[in-house]
Amino acid sequence: MRETIIDWAREYFAEVGVDVDRALDRLASVSISLQCWQGDDVGGFESTGQALGGGLAVTGAYPGKARTPDELRSDAAQALKWIPGKHRFNLHASYGDFGGKVVDRDAVTIEHFLSWVDWAKELGIGLDFNPTYFAHPKAANGWTLASADEGIREFWIEHGKRCRDIGAEFGSRLGTSCCTNFWIPDGFKDTPADRHGPRKRLITALDEIFRESIDERYNVDAVEGKLFGIGSESYVVGSHEFYWSYALTRGKLLCLDSGHFHPTESIADKISTALAYMPGLMLHVSRGVRWDSDHIVTWNDDLQAITREVVQNDALDRVRLGLDFFDASVNRVAAWVIGARSLLKGILAALLEPPGIREAEIDEDLTRRLALQERMKMAPLGVIWDEFCIRQKTLSESEWWQSCRDYEKNVLLKRQ
């Protein structure tokens, strides 16, 4: 039965000029960077008990969140099992294994992340990294690298440098280059008098952080802009244009977060332009609902517009795919799995796009283009997706969920 259905689906796609097996091989080589912060509501493992801040907000009180590095590793390893393919894990600096000691941000070293490296080695996965510019007394008023206070800037510059070094250690120890992504919250709630000064300070601070060059085989830096945050509604120093220009002039990766724009502004149309000028991109695939709400990624039009741009620009090797959402209202492990599987489905759909769509455009037959685009929305994608899960020895849509419920019952709910 299964064979018949798959053969039929393969036939369906062959008819429109798509080789399903080639698409599945390509999909198998795609790595998604799974964000550590979905596992514990961006809490981290510092023992300082700081509120989140930085304009970030997590809502929900689903039981069972990870409280220690070991618990987070156990949860993430489960999630990775239910996500077909080989993926990566994306750590924040506040997630070090600090052993109950207070280690300030300007003192983090690879020592605090060795248990993560061991874990990654065991799983055979790569690690990515992020300096943490929030949830800290020196970021309490929401200003870090662009602060008017030189001491504050110095502190956060040191943090940034150390994080790149940790990233490079990840890269060299794991044999796969780490992407260290910089996002800072700095901005004003209300109308600023000076928009220029903070941006100049941020440029100087970033240039200082990036002064030492690091072998790209070990670490690449990315910079992430934003339109606004809670408490920085009127002005964000590190805006989209700011980092686009910074990345372009400094040879850094630009990180586009799909939740960091006006609700109707999609990052999909920015990808082809960025790739025309820049060596690559980092994506934080997220789902904003009315604002930068960081909802779990689902297989919707926005997502598909993004994944088709990456695929149709032939840029799967130049775009680092990361997830960025944090939802505490549902099972956190399931959140990872649903978000990552959705992103992979988006890539699969893009890989299965018939060449005829582009050919119709070249022929200036826009009616044919539209008709084929619409036809493909009902194509048997789900059958091919199931086949991918089977080939990757991952549980299917109906099965992973049951295992996840068992894990919830046997592990997560026992954490109370």
Ligand code: RNT
């Ligand atoms: C914040 C940025 C940033 C964070 C993570 C936790 O708006 O999107 O990427 O979500 O660093």
Ligand code: ZN
């Ligand atoms: Zn982000």
